[in-house]
Amino acid sequence: MSTSTSGITEYTRDGLTFDVTDRGDPSAPAVLLLHGFPEDRQSWAAVADRLVDAGLRTLAPDQRGYSPRARPDEPYPQAYALTELADDALALLDAAGVDRVHLVGHDWGGALAWMLAGAHPDRVATLTVLSTPHPAALRRAATSTPWQLAHSSYMLFFQMPRLPERVLLRRLEGLLRSSGMPRAEAERYAGRMREPGALTGALGWYRAMRHSRGAVHRSRVPTTLVWGRHDGFLGRQAAESTGAMVLADYRFVEVDEGHWLPERQPDLCAAEIAARVAGTV
Structure with a gap:
């Protein structure tokens, strides 16, 4: 696998500095990889290996709240609204000299990717989302299916002040491992x-949810959703109804896997991303 790096290692926006891993030929088609909770840019390492070997450039940032120099305190939690997170991603594209990007997101990064594809189709060439249904489909499922409501209840808990930090600092590794994340990644x-x-x-991403309602529209670019049928957080109804939220070519890929697709299935993820980039799906 290729280990080459190129281009930028960080960028700034509104006084915040974000760490980035920029790999591959700077002139190649660019793929922006947006991680979820509680991951970071390293969650994409194995996927990026394969994409770079396929002739693509990859940009993987530690996003707002994850980069040590990009953790705003005020105003909070509005500072973590999806519109702010989207502007962070667009600022990265500008810093990297990328006009239009092939966009990929997982978990919360998937929700942000849906937002970018709907609001900024001029900057997004294609979209590949891993695990995360469209937010509107997920909201409908949470109000109509007991399973999704029960398995989304942790999002409400995370919006409480201070208590989630106390609980998660003790239990996070075990919770990640019990949900199927490989041990080494859960520890890290x-x-x-x-x-x-x-x-x-x-947790600012969760606590800003009420400031992000209405921000996500239908995707206007060619889109793939890869969803694991054993996902313990995001259920079938939301996944299967996501196609109605795409106003372009759409591919739904159901796999025999759980939630942590970048870590557990890098070959599959890279193949689906590369196929969407190439327009061969």
């Missing part, structure tokens, strides 16, 4: 969340 992510301010920054 839990360790990073113990850095000062890291967990509160990551």
Whole structure:
């Protein structure tokens, strides 16, 4: 696998500095990889290996709340609204000299990717989302299916002040492993969340949910959703109804897997991303 790096290692926006891994030929088609909770840019390492070997450029940032120099305190939690997170991603494209990008997101990064594809189709060439149904489909499922409501209840808990930090600092590694994340990654992510301010920054995405309602529209670009039928957080109804939220070519891929697709299935993820980029799906 290729280990080459190129281009930028960080960028700034509104006084915040974000760490980035920029790999591959700077002139190649660019793929922006947006991680979820409680992951970071390293969650994409194995996927990026394969994409770079396929002739693509990959940009993987530690996003707002995850980069140590990009953890705003005020105003909070509005500072973590999807519109702010989207502007962070667009600023990265500008810093990297990318006009239009092939966009990929997982978990919360998937929700942000849906937002970008709907609101900024001029900057997004294609969209591949791993695990995360369209937010509107997920909201409908949460109000109509007991399974999704029960399995989304942790999102409400995370919006409470202080208590989630106390609980998760003790239990996060075990919770990740019990949900199917490989042990090494669970240990590393839990360790990073113990850095000062890291967990509160990551939870800012949940605590800003009420400031992000209505921000996500239908995707207007060619789109693929890859969903694991054993996902313990995001259920079938939301996944299967996501196609109605895409106003372009759409592909739904159901796999025999759980939630943590970038870590557990890098070959599959890279193949679906590369196929969407090439327009061969």
